[in-house]
Amino acid sequence: GEMLVPAFSQEEYRARTTRLRQQMAERGIDALLVLNEGNMNYLTGYEGFSDYVPQLVLVCQDEEDPWLILREMDTLCADASSYLPQSHVLSYPEKYIASSQLSAWQPIAGLVRERSPSGCIGVELSGKILGLKGHAALGKSLGTSEFIDADGMISSLKAIKSPAELTYMEQAGKIVDRAMQVGRLAISVGARECDVAATIAHALYAGTPEFPGGTSRSPLVTMPVGSPGAAPHLTWTDGFYKMGCQTNFELGAVRHRYCCALSRTVFLGEPTARSRHVHQACLDGFLAA
Amino acid sequence: GEMLVPAFSQEEYRARTTRLRQQMAERGIDALLVLNEGNMNYLTGYEGFSDYVPQLVLVCQDEEDPWLILREMDTLCADASSYLPQSHVLSYPEKYIASSQLSAWQPIAGLVRERSPSGCIGVELSGKILGLKGHAALGKSLGTSEFIDADGMISSLKAIKSPAELTYMEQAGKIVDRAMQVGRLAISVGARECDVAATIAHALYAGTPEFPGGTSRSPLVTMPVGSPGAAPHLTWTDGFYKMGCQTNFELGAVRHRYCCALSRTVFLGEPTARSRHVHQACLDGFLAA
Numbered sequence: 086g087e088m089l090v091p092a093f094s095q096e097e098y099r100a101r102t103t104r105l106r107q108q109m110a111e112r113g114i115d116a117l118l119v120l121n122e123g124n125m126n127y128l129t130g131y132e133g134f135s136d137y138v139p140q141l142v143l144v145c146q147d148e149e150d151p152w153l154i155l156r157e158m159d160t161l162c163a164d165a166s167s168y169l170p171q172s173h174v175l176s177y178p179e180k181y182i183a184s185s186q187l188s189a190w191q192p193i194a195g196l197v198r199e200r201s202p203s204g205c206i207g208v209e210l211s212g213k214i215l216g217l218k219g220h221a222a223l224g225k226s227l228g229t230s231e232f233i234d235a236d237g238m239i240s241s242l243k244a245i246k247s248p249a250e251l252t253y254m255e256q257a258g259k260i261v262d263r264a265m266q267v268g269r270l271a272i273s274v275g276a277r278e279c280d281v282a283a284t285i286a287h288a289l290y291a292g293t294p295e296f297p298g299g300t301s302r303s304p305l306v307t308m309p310v311g312s313p314g315a316a317p318h319l320t321w322t323d324g325f326y327k328m329g330c331q332t333n334f335e336l337g338a339v340r341h342r343y344c345c346a347l348s349r350t351v352f353l354g355e356p357t358a359r360s361r362h363v364h365q366a367c368l369d370g371f372l373a374a
Numbered sequence: 375g376e377m378l379v380p381a382f383s384q385e386e387y388r389a390r391t392t393r394l395r396q397q398m399a400e401r402g403i404d405a406l407l408v409l410n411e412g413n414m415n416y417l418t419g420y421e422g423f424s425d426y427v428p429q430l431v432l433v434c435q436d437e438e439d440p441w442l443i444l445r446e447m448d449t450l451c452a453d454a455s456s457y458l459p460q461s462h463v464l465s466y467p468e469k470y471i472a473s474s475q476l477s478a479w480q481p482i483a484g485l486v487r488e489r490s491p492s493g494c495i496g497v498e499l500s501g502k503i504l505g506l507k508g509h510a511a512l513g514k515s516l517g518t519s520e521f522i523d524a525d526g527m528i529s530s531l532k533a534i535k536s537p538a539e540l541t542y543m544e545q546a547g548k549i550v551d552r553a554m555q556v557g558r559l560a561i562s563v564g565a566r567e568c569d570v571a572a573t574i575a576h577a578l579y580a581g582t583p584e585f586p587g588g589t590s591r592s593p594l595v596t597m598p599v600g601s602p603g604a605a606p607h608l609t610w611t612d613g614f615y616k617m618g619c620q621t622n623f624e625l626g627a628v629r630h631r632y633c634c635a636l637s638r639t640v641f642l643g644e645p646t647a648r649s650r651h652v653h654q655a656c657l658d659g660f661l662a663a
Contacts, residue, residue: 090612134593134607161605165598213502217509279586283579290572290595297568300609304423304589306579309454316450318423320589323379 091130091168092341093249098168102128102144102151104242109146114233115204116197117144120212124239125153126342132166133159134302138182139189139214145200154196156182156189190219194226207235250343257345260298260338264288265347268308268336272351274328278310278321281332289338299339307335328354380419380457381630382538387457391417391433391440393531398435403522404493405486406433409501413528414442415631421455422448423591427471428478428503434489443485445471445478479508483515496524539632546634549587549627553577554636557597557625561640563617567599567610570621578627588628596624617643 091098105128109117119125122136128151129142140159143152150173153163157176164171177192197206208215208223210232215223224230246254268285285306292298309319310332318335330353337346352360380387394417398406408414411425417440418431429448432441439462442452446465453460466481486495497504497512499521504512513519535543557574578594581587598608599621607624619642626635641649 132608134596158606162608165605165608210506213505216502216505217499220506277580277586280580282589283576283587286579287572287576290575291566291569297566297610297612298572300571300593300595302591302593304591306589307423316454317447319421319451319454321586323586 091166092253093130093168093247095168097247097249098128098130099149101242102149105144105239106146108238108242109144109207112207112233113205114207114235115146116201117207117235117238118142118197118209119144119151119235119239120209120215121239123342124209127239127243129153129163129167129169131155131163131169133162135159135162136214139177139193139219141193141212143197143200146204148200152196152200154193188219188222188226190222191226194223198227205233207233207238209236209239210234211236253340253343254345256292256296257299257338257340257343260289260292260296260340261336261345261347263293264336264338265334265349268334269349269351272326272332272353274326274353276326278308278324278326281326282306282308282321285334285336289336292338292340296340299341301337301339301342301344303337305337305339309333326353330354331356331360380455381542382419382457382536384457386536386538387417387419388438390531391438394433394528395435397527397531398433398496401496401522402494403496403524404435405490406496406524406527407431407486407498408433408440408524408528409498409504410528412631413498416528416532418442418452418456418458420444420452420458422451424448424451425503428466428482428508430482430501432486432489435493437489441485441489443482477508477511477515479511480515483512487516494522496522496527498525498528499523500525542629542632543634545581545585546588546627546629546632549578549581549585549629550625550634550636552582553625553627554623554638557623558638558640561615561621561642563615563642565615567597567613567615570615571595571597571610574623574625578625581627581629585629588630590626590628590631590633592626594626594628598622615642619643620645620649 119128119142125131125142131153135156138156140155143154150169153167153169153174155163155176157179160174160176163174175196177189181187181189181192206227264285267288268281271281271284289305290298307318307320309316310321311330332351334351335346335348337344408417408431414420414431420442424445427445429444432443439458442456442458442463444452444465446468449463449465452463464485466478470476470478470481495516553574556577557570560570560573574595579587596607596609598605599610600619621640623640624635624637626633
């Protein structure tokens with residue numbers, strides 16, 4: 086059937102796992118449970134936006150390709166988005182979803198132990214879906230609560246970017262630059278704040294004529310308007326733009342999960358002496374850093 | 375200064391906390407730690423999009439208004455968005471953020487114990503920011519790991535909607551209806567998938583002439599296109615629309631965190647007999663349910 090094209094080649098995905106397995110060997114980890122969906126995507130290409138349910142990538146020390154372990158419904162996403170063959174996509178039944186009686190960590194542990202019967206297990210312990218209750222259920226089902234804390238292992242791999250990754254980041258940079266321009270032009274006295282946000286969102290998703298924009302789990306537009314302008318992460322309100330109004334844009338454009346962020350302040354009318362002073366101080370600090 | 379207008383009246387926020395305190399009394403909880411940011415917003419109006427750092431609402435059995443406990447930077451967001459007076463917004467210093475040495479749960483525990491020196495404590499244990507390590511740090515700092523599991527208490531409050539809440543939900547319904555219409559109209563052979571997504575995002579953010587659309591932590595547009603159409607939660611690709619192509623839209627419009635979702639399937643050209651059969655079966659099932 087028709088498939089999504091994974092963002093990277095099979096060789097690139099496999100090279101990531103190879104580097105990870107070297108790190109695992111150094112730390113005595115035979116089987117690694119990767120719980121962060123961004124990290125799962127990094128190793129396999131898997132798109133699912135499903136990290137509200139138990140799912141993971143299992144990396145075994147003695148195998149070239151990792152395993153995806155998902156809820157049954159999401160195996161379709163894996164087939165469509167991951168470079169892995171279907172034989173490396175495992176699943177647990179849907180009856181484990183949203184059950185107060187059953188824990189999905191129990192069948193997951195079974196699938197892990199089939200592939201690593203007695204090995205030493207590393208886990209991304211800060212994985213948000215694991216939590217306190219998940220950790221207890223996983224430990225019980227695996228017959229051990231002695232996990233090696235694998236938080237940060239994949240972050241350290243990601244610090245070195247490949248040419249293909251840099252290309253996506255440059256593309257995201259072009260998209261965010263354009264989105265900031267159209268946002269600035271959309272501001273005028275009497276304009277609705279939401280219409281400025283809508284214009285920016287359109288630009289972030291549409292991208293450029295050469296390449297499309299992508300999507301994200303995180304808000305891509307934060308834009309506190311007016312005097313809460315100093316407050317981080319607020320968005321727009323039900324209000325209209327007025328003269329003397331300040332907007333602090335924090336935008337992110339995305340290409341295949343690679344994000345480029347850009348912050349700018351737009352002031353409608355003549356900024357106060359204090360605003361100019363703060364601007365100059367920020368600029369001086371930035372240039373000194 | 376200029377402030378955001380909280381989505382609900384002070385009376386409505388306080389009525390929510392009153393109902394919660396009744397539930398707490400029934401379960402013997404003297405102090406409740408609300409960790410889910412959606413629930414924090416429900417009780418106080420707080421907007422911050424900061425649930426990647428430790429933060430919470432503290433509800434004490436013997437006080438009418440809850441306390442917000444935030445990282446220092448976010449107190450500006452609370453002042454701008456919450457109905458609470460500044461005296462009920464507490465914070466811990468920024469040095470606790472992203473530190474490998476310090477845990478923010480330590481100063482948070484101090485602020486909790488000042489207000490509930492010896493009381494029985496309830497915690498939303500599935501709060502994603504707490505996790506395994508946070509739970510250990512919080513228990514150590516509070517001098518107890520005997521928490522009452524408060525998961526689901528606020529969900530049960532939310533099940534009964536006020537007239538003001540229903541109004542926001544109706545408005546979100548009008549926005550999502552319009553967004554689906556413009557999305558459908560944007561599809562044609564040769565159109566880029568990303569441009570259809572951009573058109574929909576614009577409509578979701580702009581809302582209607584009467585009321586603006588809102589923002590969300592979750593993706594508001596999922597639209598698997600082509601044969602991975604059966605896969606849930608996928609978005610658009612780098613591709614173009616072709617004849618015979620199916621799109622499964624799952625859209626959400628938001629008013630003040632109240633979301634209205636709508637799903638529709640759009641087929642470009644003449645659907646196959648099988649597609650028609652699946653459509654009829656879904657419709658029959660829906661009408662029978």
